[in-house]
Amino acid sequence: MSATWGNNFKITIFGESHGEAIGVVIDGLKSGKELDLDFIQFEMNRRKPGTSTLATPRKEDDKIEILSGLFNGKTTGAPLTGIIRNTNTRSGDYNNDLLRPSHADFSGYVKYDGFNDYRGGGPFSGRITSGLVFAGAVAKEYLKDMGITIGSHVLSVKNESDMYFDPVNLDVDLLNNLNKETFPVISKDKKEKFINIIEDARKNRNSVGGVVEVACVGLSAGIGEPFFNSIESNLSSLFFSVPAVKGVEFGLGFDITKHTGSEVKDEPYVDSKANSSLSDIKFKSNNNGGINGGISNGMPIVARVAIKPTPSIGQSQNTVNIKTLENTNLEITGRHDPAIVSRVSSVIEATMAIGIFDLIK
Numbered sequence: 540m541s542a543t544w545g546n547n548f549k550i551t552i553f554g555e556s557h558g559e560a561i562g563v564v565i566d567g568l569k570s571g572k573e574l575d576l577d578f579i580q581f582e583m584n585r586r587k588p589g590t591s592t593l594a595t596p597r598k599e600d601d602k603i604e605i606l607s608g609l610f611n612g613k614t615t616g617a618p619l620t621g622i623i624r625n626t627n628t629r630s631g632d633y634n635n636d637l638l639r640p641s642h643a644d645f646s647g648y649v650k651y652d653g654f655n656d657y658r659g660g661g662p663f664s665g666r667i668t669s670g671l672v673f674a675g676a677v678a679k680e681y682l683k684d685m686g687i688t689i690g691s692h693v694l695s696v697k698n699e700s701d702m703y704f705d706p707v708n709l710d711v712d713l714l715n716n717l718n719k720e721t722f723p724v725i726s727k728d729k730k731e732k733f734i735n736i737i738e739d740a741r742k743n744r745n746s747v748g749g750v751v752e753v754a755c756v757g758l759s760a761g762i763g764e765p766f767f768n769s770i771e772s773n774l775s776s777l778f779f780s781v782p783a784v785k786g787v788e789f790g791l792g793f794d795i796t797k798h799t800g801s802e803v804k805d806e807p808y809v810d811s812k813a814n815s816s817l818s819d820i821k822f823k824s825n826n827n828g829g830i831n832g833g834i835s836n837g838m839p840i841v842a843r844v845a846i847k848p849t850p851s852i853g854q855s856q857n858t859v860n861i862k863t864l865e866n867t868n869l870e871i872t873g874r875h876d877p878a879i880v881s882r883v884s885s886v887i888e889a890t891m892a893i894g895i896f897d898l899i900k
């Protein structure tokens with residue numbers, strides 16, 4: 540099981556949803572950095588369930604405990620370990636014999652010969668992402684010192700869509716304001732529509748998915764590598780590691796194929812004539828999402844991530860009993876979000892912070 544990611548900012552996640560605790564070990568942090576623990580806890584709270592009426596009623600404290608790597612409020616340079624103890628678990632809600640459609644019950648059972656901890660989804664649970672949010676918050680603390688801001692919003696829910704980020708003049712204040720929300724949406728009227736769609740799904744014991752748009756502003760040109768540690772490959776590997784992510788695109792993404800080269804060219808220009816330097820070179824458009832050849836070009840990095848509808852739905856579904864190998868029916872009774880897209884936005888932000896910081900260091 541590969542639970543480790545990164546080169547310079549190396550993270551190892553551990554734990555299962557209904558085990559003793561979950562967490563992350565972060566290796567490679569520079570010593571002497573004062574961490575704002577209130578900010579970090581705030582980030583954790585954005586992801587945790589039970590913060591909105593739409594979220595799963597499983598209320599978790601998600602209180603981060605730091606076990607190592609911090610002394611007198613400052614990083615020591617030793618691995619920083621954060622854990623979140625599991626409380627409010629109801630393992631009785633879970634039965635590993637009946638395979639939940641679109642969940643990891645079958646694939647996980649086969650891979651681990653049935654020895655996997657299936658309670659609450661075990662290592663496949665969205666809860667494991669709280670370690671990522673902790674690591675992302677720590678990375679954000681270091682990135683802040685470099686003038687780099689990362690933010691996200693719920694771009695769409697089912698077939699209802701809000702406006703995209705302006706990829707050329709992306710306002711840092713907008714990102715900071717979105718970062719204060721548990722359900723970050725640019726347009727207030729869209730938020731209401733999103734909530735209605737989710738509420739309808741909940742009433743029908745169904746679920747819906749959506750798209751998270753995430754951006755990074757303030758990253759100077761020249762960060763990233765061609766090929767395997769390109770910004771796109773680094774970030775994609777992190778985004779796709781988040782459960783329920785089924786698509787990733789940068790810049791114009793798949794839509795870029797609908798245009799000619801002349802329509803989507805990102806033309807450079809010099810911003811100021813006096814004392815011009817390389818940092819005065821800007822681009823008139825940003826169809827490439829701030830990345831050329833895997834390397835940042837100084838424009839905002841913009842990506843979109845598709846989150847599928849929550850697999851656990853209350854409606855009756857056809858399935859298989861893995862023990863008796865018989866076709867049967869399943870009605871899931873546990874506590875599940877009708878849409879996880881708003882909670883996942885904080886996770887996607889965290890993974891972008893981890894990926895960018897790993898490339899900068």
Ligand SMILES: Cc1cc2nc3c(=O)[nH]c(=O)nc-3n(C[C@H](O)[C@H](O)[C@H](O)COP(=O)(O)O)c2cc1C
Pocket residue numbers: 595641642643660663664665666668781782783784847849850851852874875876879882883886
């Ligand atoms: C923050 C978060 C919360 C999640 N909550 C649930 C949930 O309540 N019920 C559920 O069935 N799946 C939930 N998921 C999704 C499953 O973990 C995921 O669909 C499953 O592990 C299968 O992986 P895959 O969708 O990537 O194939 C959640 C995912 C995330 C990131």
